[in-house]
Amino acid sequence: MPATTNRLDTRFAHLRATGKRAFVAYVCAGDPTLDATVDIVLALEAAGVDVVELGLPFSDPLADGVVNQLAADRAIRSGTTTPKVLEMIKLIRQRSQIPLVLFTYLNPVYTYGYARFHHDAAAAGADGILVLDLPADEAAQNPELKPTPELRHIRLIAPTTPEDRVPKIAADAEGFIYYVSREGVTGAQTTIATGIAEMVAHIQSTTAVPVCVGFGISTPDQAATVAAMADGVVVGSAIVKLIGKVGLSPSLAGEVGALVKPLVDAVKAV
Numbered sequence: 001m002p003a004t005t006n007r008l009d010t011r012f013a014h015l016r017a018t019g020k021r022a023f024v025a026y027v028c029a030g031d032p033t034l035d036a037t038v039d040i041v042l043a044l045e046a047a048g049v050d051v052v053e054l055g056l057p058f059s060d061p062l063a064d065g066v067v068n069q070l071a072a073d074r075a076i077r078s079g080t081t082t083p084k085v086l087e088m089i090k091l092i093r094q095r096s097q098i099p100l101v102l103f104t105y106l107n108p109v110y111t112y113g114y115a116r117f118h119h120d121a122a123a124a125g126a127d128g129i130l131v132l133d134l135p136a137d138e139a140a141q142n143p144e145l146k147p148t149p150e151l152r153h154i155r156l157i158a159p160t161t162p163e164d165r166v167p168k169i170a171a172d173a174e175g176f177i178y179y180v181s182r183e184g185v186t187g188a189q190t191t192i193a194t195g196i197a198e199m200v201a202h203i204q205s206t207t208a209v210p211v212c213v214g215f216g217i218s219t220p221d222q223a224a225t226v227a228a229m230a231d232g233v234v235v236g237s238a239i240v241k242l243i244g245k246v247g248l249s250p251s252l253a254g255e256v257g258a259l260v261k262p263l264v265d266a267v268k269a270v
Contacts, residue, residue: 007099008127008152008175011050012210012231022176022232023048023223023264024212026103027239027256028055028071030080032248034088038095040243043257045098048264051176053130053236056085056104063105063132067237070244082108082117086124093125101128101154101175114144122150128175130154136169154178157203159195170207177203177211178234181226197229204231220266227270235263 015022025044029037041052057075061068089100102121109117109131121129129151136155138145152175157166159181170177181196196213203211213226214234227233242259246252 006127007097011099012176021227021267021270022050022212023267024051024053024232024234025049025239025260026053026055026234026236028057028075029085029088030057030075030078031071031243032074033078034080034084036252037088038091039253040256041092042096043253044260045096047257047261049260051099051101053101053103056082056102056108058105058108067241071240082112086120089124089126099127101130102126103130106131106134115148118148118150126151128152128154130178136172156180159199166203167206170203173207173209177209179203179211179213181213181215196226200230220262223263224266224270227267233267
């Protein structure tokens, strides 16, 4: 278990103490540029977002739908690299202490150097990491992938996760658990998935780590409905879609904030 607290722990402890749900926002770092991402993160914080997930652009994002795939492509084309993302986090830290989670695939981390990446990301100001394609129990078989105490390791649980595997994944989770509410890839949906309340309750019965639900949430009503069932809500594709539409316009950060504020308000009202 982590030896020290960080921004993620502090934020979720405060939310729990005040009876509030978390709002977690996802954006792809470097989309449309790294400078724009800094402004977007600050706008998200101003809108009341509790945690920001920063996607590390990767050329083969298998778990992502077309909206997030295009965002990764735009970021890569703008010159975004892993070292540049870490430098961008340092810039954010000059102006904000909002909890930051790196949302990534194993390839960029492993290429950078697994332990070195964790150290450098934490030193830059990141608080957690979610590696989408790294099974929770893989570290036991591969010592070089052993989690380090410098970043909280967020785990994924899906509707297809076998019931007896849930407590095993939850036992290794840190920061929060990301419950993927539907099968398939990322993307906004017109309706929320079924069975969320039951699965979240099952996960919560196995761990004290907060459970946040994402995949497909795009409206205030959806956000409020899901928030009533969980410790937090994750919204990504709806934000990323807007970023792709607005692009390099000077109004980008303001428009992102305007989109997110009603969603945050709906979650906080639960």
